[in-house]
Amino acid sequence: MLSPEQRSEFETRGFIRIPDVFTRSEAATMEERLWVGLHRKHGVRREDPASWALPAGVGLQSLRTHSSFDPIDGPALHAALDGLIGTGSWKRPKHWGQLLVSFPVRETAPRTWKAGWHTDFPYFLPADRLLGALVFCFIGEVPAQTGGTLVLSGSHRVIARFLERKPQLRKVKMKVTRQALMNSDPWLKGIHGEFDAMKWREGLGGAEHRVGEVPVRIEELTGEPGDVVIGHPWLLHTGAPNFGDRPRFMRVQRVRHRGLVAAHQPADLESVDSSE
Numbered sequence: 001m002l003s004p005e006q007r008s009e010f011e012t013r014g015f016i017r018i019p020d021v022f023t024r025s026e027a028a029t030m031e032e033r034l035w036v037g038l039h040r041k042h043g044v045r046r047e048d049p050a051s052w053a054l055p056a057g058v059g060l061q062s063l064r065t066h067s068s069f070d071p072i073d074g075p076a077l078h079a080a081l082d083g084l085i086g087t088g089s090w091k092r093p094k095h096w097g098q099l100l101v102s103f104p105v106r107e108t109a110p111r112t113w114k115a116g117w118h119t120d121f122p123y124f125l126p127a128d129r130l131l132g133a134l135v136f137c138f139i140g141e142v143p144a145q146t147g148g149t150l151v152l153s154g155s156h157r158v159i160a161r162f163l164e165r166k167p168q169l170r171k172v173k174m175k176v177t178r179q180a181l182m183n184s185d186p187w188l189k190g191i192h193g194e195f196d197a198m199k200w201r202e203g204l205g206g207a208e209h210r211v212g213e214v215p216v217r218i219e220e221l222t223g224e225p226g227d228v229v230i231g232h233p234w235l236l237h238t239g240a241p242n243f244g245d246r247p248r249f250m251r252v253q254r255v256r257h258r259g260l261v262a263a264h265q266p267a268d269l270e271s272v273d274s275s276e
Contacts, residue, residue, distance in 0.1 A: 027225030057101025097253025146244025
């Protein structure tokens with residue numbers, strides 16, 4: 001079960017880390033399966049960095065239900081989701097999500113990229129109860145500044161307050177609402193678009209900002225093999241280049257409240273941005 005400190009952290013920052021959801025040995029087996037898939041699909045070899053020419057590990061989604069990933073679906077993760085969403089209240093997914101493989105960028109690659117801040121859940125959700133969660137699984141080690149997903153801590157509170165003032169934006173397309181949100185504050189507008197690599201690296205863990213009365217901070221999701229980060233449905237996040245020297249291996253899945261699944265059509269729930 002979650003501690004009071006973990007609950008408070010989730011409510012304030014919009015995400016918490018659950019360590020050792022599965023073992024390092026189990027994570028190593030998962031990573032090996034991905035290397036096998038990368039070799040079969042793209043000719044990538046683990047021992048040959050020169051073969052890591054892909055911008056991302058595409059074409060691996062057939063591995064999502066492979067038995068090597070079964071340890072993710074264990075008691076530690078279930079207990080955390082029970083504590084946040086409610087015991088028996090969340091729908092167990094068919095698998096634990098998209099496989100996120102990010103290779104190191106080449107020295108000659110552009111040092112800027114477009115930061116596509118987004119949420120993976122729609123804005124018609126009620127703000128007073130949790131009807132879902134994002135689950136990030138760390139298959140390999142993700143040290144700082146090596147391609148971990150960037151999150152804007154506190155952004156779920158910013159979104160809730162924004163929708164209080166603009167309730168009409170709950171029912172329009174997510175893209176329209178997100179653009180209005182990012183344009184509603186000069187600092188948000190400034191981070192939504194082209195990111196300079198050096199400014200990003202220098203700015204991580206930097207000064208806290210305030211959007212209205214809510215403190216926010218850009219943070220990078222880092223972790224050890226077997227760790228899981230659970231995020232609020234309205235946690236703003238974006239993919240980032242891998243500036244490390246090893247590939248990044250993660251998974252991400254949306255977990256939904258049973259009431260949310262029953263109350264809305266699948267098209268409503270799948271109309272999310274997936275720009276990881």
